[in-house]
Amino acid sequence: MTQFDDLIIFYHLVTRGNVRSAADQLKQSEQELTEKLAAMERKASSQLLHRHLPTLTPTEAGNTLFEYAQQAQSLLTAANTALQSEPLSFSGTIKLAAPYVDGEIILPIALSRFSAKHPQVNLDLTLTHESLPLSDNLDLVLSTTSSVHPQMISEPIFAHRWVACASPSYLNTHGSPTHPADLYQHNCLGFKAQTEGAFEWQFTDGRHHYTRSLSGNFSVNSPQSLVQLCLAGQGILFVPYLLIASQLQSGQLHQVLPEHIHKETKIYATFPSLRFVPRKLRELSRFIQQAYNEHNHNNE
Known part of the structure; x- marks a missing residue:
């Protein structure tokens, strides 16, 4: 048949x-x-x-x-x-999961706006340091991987640009690196959520991309705790720009080696159906993408 x-x-x-x-x-x-x-x-x-x-x-x-x-x-x-042609009126519960990096900064903005427009929808958010598989218990997953089950769909919605930075007090005491090789003489703060490893940092010489294995006396899985350590003058930090945009703008942190940094992490929205994605999930994804883009534009 x-x-x-x-x-x-x-x-x-x-x-x-x-x-x-x-x-x-x-x-x-x-x-x-x-x-x-x-x-x-x-x-x-x-x-x-x-x-x-x-x-x-x-x-x-x-x-x-x-x-x-x-x-x-x-x-x-x-x-x-x-x-x-029907009016957008949604109800029920949306269960989603996202990395801490995004969940602590972007998602509160996006979810608040979505809830204001669709108050009948309950939002159940799980923040994680690891990518969770989309299952019957989750409707939408934000992650750094596009590898999904053949019956699911994964779409890129944003790209994190990574930066290296340190506090003025740290740079005044230890000096500012002028080349990635100088980082071997510095205390680096390791972000454990980084897929490649907390101290595996990516650079470019303009023609080639390469990785340096660095070291330091802190490696942390909480992005906000890591930022606080950096603000306290404990070392040099390598994280998505999203995490420290406001601190860079205010002068609390200073960017280092901007012409040498090379890393971009795409964020994907994964849905449970290859063909028919519920409209409320599409609508929520649109709110999230808009929040990403606004944050990025406002902090350029």
Whole structure:
């Protein structure tokens, strides 16, 4: 029996003319679509598409199926249009997880704005130092990884730019490094949430990117505690700009080695469905992305 999803896939294979274009449109892999087409042909006991031509062309059996595929796509389009014309009024609970870096600075702003617009939605936030897998217990996960289950969707929403900084008191006492190699003579503050390792810092010489393994007498998994140690003059810090933007602007911290720093961490929003993401999750993701962008713009 042909499933509704099969009809939508077949519609895009025919109208797009090739597997790659259809896969991009449906946000699925080419291999997955190829396998689904083969499964459809096994169910039909007949070849549905000619593959030897420049574009995928329906066979006689494929033309019959395509008539129904067009109806299915029209029905889906009409349903989406009807839903989008409805006022945005959400309810229920959204369970989400995010790194501490984002959860302590950006998410309070985004969630407050979202709640003001959608007061009937309960928000359940878990902050973590490790990426949590999206499961039945979570609706939305913010993380630094785009590797997800094939039936889920992960979209980039922001990119953290990393910086190195220290307090004026520390720099007055120990001097300011002028080259990454100078950091071997300094006390570095390790951020344990960094994927590569607390003291594995990334640099560039303008042509190549490289990592230096540094050391220090503090390594902490709490970003706010690490910032406080840096403000207290305990060493040089390497963290996302988001964490110390206000301190840099106020002069409480000074950036070091700006022309040598090379690290950017993308933040992804992961949803539980590859095809149909609930509108309230899309709306929440939009609020979060907007908060990121505003914070970044206001602190440039």
